[in-house]
Amino acid sequence: MSKILITGSNGFIGQEIVNQLLNTEGDELIAISRGKNRVEHEKDFIYRSADVCDQETLEQIIAEYKPDTVIHTVAMANVDRCEEDPIECSRINVDPVKYLAQLAERHNFHLIYLSTDFVFDGLNGPYREDDQTRPLNHYGVSKVEAERCIQQSSCVWSIVRTILVYGAPYERNRSNLILWVKSSLENKQNINVVTDHYRMPTFVGDLAKACLEIARRKAYGIYHISSDEIFSVYEIAQQVADFWKLDKSLIRPVKSTELFSKVERPSYTGFNIDKARNDLDFSPTNLISGLEKIGQNL
Numbered sequence: 210m211s212k213i214l215i216t217g218s219n220g221f222i223g224q225e226i227v228n229q230l231l232n233t234e235g236d237e238l239i240a241i242s243r244g245k246n247r248v249e250h251e252k253d254f255i256y257r258s259a260d261v262c263d264q265e266t267l268e269q270i271i272a273e274y275k276p277d278t279v280i281h282t283v284a285m286a287n288v289d290r291c292e293e294d295p296i297e298c299s300r301i302n303v304d305p306v307k308y309l310a311q312l313a314e315r316h317n318f319h320l321i322y323l324s325t326d327f328v329f330d331g332l333n334g335p336y337r338e339d340d341q342t343r344p345l346n347h348y349g350v351s352k353v354e355a356e357r358c359i360q361q362s363s364c365v366w367s368i369v370r371t372i373l374v375y376g377a378p379y380e381r382n383r384s385n386l387i388l389w390v391k392s393s394l395e396n397k398q399n400i401n402v403v404t405d406h407y408r409m410p411t412f413v414g415d416l417a418k419a420c421l422e423i424a425r426r427k428a429y430g431i432y433h434i435s436s437d438e439i440f441s442v443y444e445i446a447q448q449v450a451d452f453w454k455l456d457k458s459l460i461r462p463v464k465s466t467e468l469f470s471k472v473e474r475p476s477y478t479g480f481n482i483d484k485a486r487n488d489l490d491f492s493p494t495n496l497i498s499g500l501e502k503i504g505q506n507l
């Protein structure tokens with residue numbers, strides 16, 4: 210039996226990984242997040258409320274439970290907040306990763322780190338794993354720095370980059386792009402949606418499955434995990450309206466410069482996912498199937 214420790218287990222992606230891991234046999238789970246545990250499951254698991262910026266506590270937890278793998282999802286993932294407070298962004302997004310890489314060297318575990326398409330500038334997508342990074346904002350800079358800390362260490366590592374993750378969240382009060390569009394249109398609210406951001410949206414179940422496959426297969430290096438369909442965010446909103454038969458006229462097309470005056474985001478990302486297909490048998494959920502799955506879970 211392998212021991213997998215997940216940081217950020219109360220987060221959108223963390224909760225999905227926790228549930229998938231508990232729903233399959235074979236691995237033992239240790240979960241860490243800041244507050245009280247917010248995942249209830251019929252199967253017991255070890256939960257420790259801890260701040261990953263607290264190095265002493267982190268080392269004590271690693272030394273006590275001796276995980277084989279650590280999946281690190283914790284981040285300040287609000288891009289605007291990262292821009293407003295780059296010091297806090299670096300404290301949460303970089304420092305714990307640097308320390309986890311050192312712990313991975315000392316305690317011999319496989320470190321799996323969640324990263325993003327925002328490491329790229331959006332001028333040459335879809336991107337391959339070895340393409341040159343060039344982040345446009347502080348969030349992206351912090352993720353590149355964290356990636357570099359891992360790559361420069363001698364630990365055993367995987368970096369999982371992903372894009373605009375959506376799905377039915379375990380906690381019903383949590384939102385993401387699809388649920389925001391759906392609920393706004395249901396409530397007859399007008400929304401401004403960008404026509405010049407192109408993404409390959411990622412179904413959260415696919416991402417969690419890929420992280421666990423990487424852990425189980427000991428697949429090392431960088432992995433790009435997303436769908437393989439490129440849409441503008443405006444097209445995604447249109448598809449949501451079509452799928453749930455909502456009023457499309459409430460969706461107002463706008464340019465990103467009208468919406469985001471301070472923080473630049475990459476225009477055209479998307480990933481080449483051949484490596485994940487080959488090494489992990491990764492097979493992405495398309496947007497319509499993702500919407501169907503959300504519909505079944507709401």
Ligand SMILES: NC(=O)C1=CN([C@@H]2O[C@H](COP(=O)(O)OP(=O)(O)OC[C@H]3O[C@@H](n4cnc5c(N)ncnc54)[C@H](OP(=O)(O)O)[C@@H]3O)[C@@H](O)[C@H]2O)C=CC1
Pocket residue numbers: 216217218219220221222223241242243244259260261262281282283284285286301323324325326371372373374375
């Ligand atoms: N969501 C997306 O579309 C994408 C996400 N990613 C990456 O995936 C990862 C996970 O994202 P996501 O699940 O959406 O993020 P969330 O914000 O939903 O989850 C982050 C979790 O980390 C916890 N946390 C934050 N700071 C600390 C800390 N100091 N110590 C312990 N726990 C902490 C939070 O706890 P609490 O709830 O208690 O505050 C929260 O549960 C991130 O690394 C992000 O950069 C990459 C691309 C796209």
Ligand SMILES: Cc1cn([C@H]2C[C@H](O)[C@@H](COP(=O)(O)OP(=O)(O)O[C@H]3O[C@@H](C)C(=O)[C@@H](O)[C@H]3O)O2)c(=O)[nH]c1=O
Pocket residue numbers: 286287288289324325326327371372373374386401402403406442468474
């Ligand atoms: C708030 C808002 C966003 N959008 C668009 C902008 C963007 O393309 C998309 C999602 O906007 P958000 O501000 O939620 O997220 P944003 O910060 O753009 O998205 C990112 O999240 C981080 C964590 C990542 O790592 C990325 O992969 C990425 O998907 O929706 C609108 O069109 N209208 C709006 O009112």
